[in-house]
Amino acid sequence: MAKLDNPIEIYKILPKTNCKQCGVVTCLAFAADVIKGQKRLNQCPHLDNNILEELEGKIIKQATPEDQLKQALEPLKREIVNIDFAASVQRLGAKLSSDKLTVKCLGKNFTVDSEGNIISDCHINVWVTVPLLNYIIYSAGNDLSGKWVPFRELSNETVWNSFFEQRFEKPLKQLIDTHPDFIEDLIVIxxxxxxxxxxxxxxxxxxxxxxKVPILICYKKPEEDLESKLNVFFDATAEGNLKIDSIYRLCVGLLVMFQKITSTHI
Ligand code: SF4
Incomplete structure (x- = not known):
């Protein structure tokens, strides 16, 4: 049998009875967990031992989104070597000092050397470093237009729109709903x-x-029977200054940071 590298291939060999004995609601969900490395095939008690032995070594687990980003980091660091920092200061809205480029992210300095190493007083997570290096390498340096547009107007790719809504806008709304004072922290911190x-x-x-990639967060408080509402907007030039996948990742990185802050300080 060929390698098993997606949930559908795993699903095909399962009993498809959705009996839940593996602790997961459906066989398809179990297959998805196996490919992510969160379940082992032998946790389905209905598979024959001979089949298990044959298949275990053939499963290729998917890298987590964080691991995929870590893999993306090295090629970006190699590309940074080709960037003329002095000529990029204006394009990026950055500063140059001792041959290093300093870019302000959320008011904090992130200093990048010619090998792509990043120094900051802030906690550095890969969700932020990958977009930052992408910004330095690929930003067109468009001046801001002052026109705010929703994420869906930046991209025709519905997959990014749905990721953005599910993994940034909705959780951010929930976070502000449960920690309304966090808005003040966003101003101060x-x-x-x-x-x-x-x-x-x-x-x-x-x-x-x-x-050159500002975001506008608009929040409407809940009232009586009406739920709160949160919408995020970008300058209409955003996609020229940062690729759409990096805009998405940057926002998820911000959310990770915000969630850490609210869990430790509030
Ligand atoms: S135990 Fe096996 S058959 Fe039952 S739901 Fe899980 S994967 Fe499907």
Missing amino acids: FSGKYTETSFSSDISLVLHPLP
Whole structure:
């Protein structure tokens, strides 16, 4: 049998009875967990031992999103070598000192050397470092237009739209719902600024995760029977300054940071 490298191939060999004895609701969900390395095939008690022996070595586990990012880091570091830092200062809205480039992310300095190594007083996670290096290498340096657009207007690819909604906007709304004072922390800790907008919201706040990629967070508090609402907007030039996948990853990185802060400080 060929290598098994996706959930559907695993699913084909399962009994498909959804009996839940493996602790998962359906056989398909079990197959997805096996390919992610979160379950082992022998946790389905209905598979014959001979089949298990034959198949275990043929399963190719998918890398986690974080591992995929770690793999993306090395090629980016190699590309940084080709970037002329001095000529990129204006394009990136950055500063140059001792041959190193300093880029402000959320008001904090992130200093990058010519080999792509990053130094910051802030906690550095791979969800932020990969977009930062992408920004340095690929940003067109477009000046901001002042026109705010939702994420879906930046990309025609619905897969990114749905990821963005599910993995950034919704969890961020939940976080602010449960920690309403966190808005003030965004102002104090991350140099956020309140702003006036034409969008219907109680709070409109601008953050600069990268100098030429600001985000606008509009939050409407819950009232009576109405749920709260949260929408995130980008400058219309955003995709020229950061590729869409990096915009998504940057936002997920911010969320990881925000969740850590709320779990430890609030
Ligand atoms: S124990 Fe096996 S058959 Fe039952 S749900 Fe899990 S994978 Fe499917």
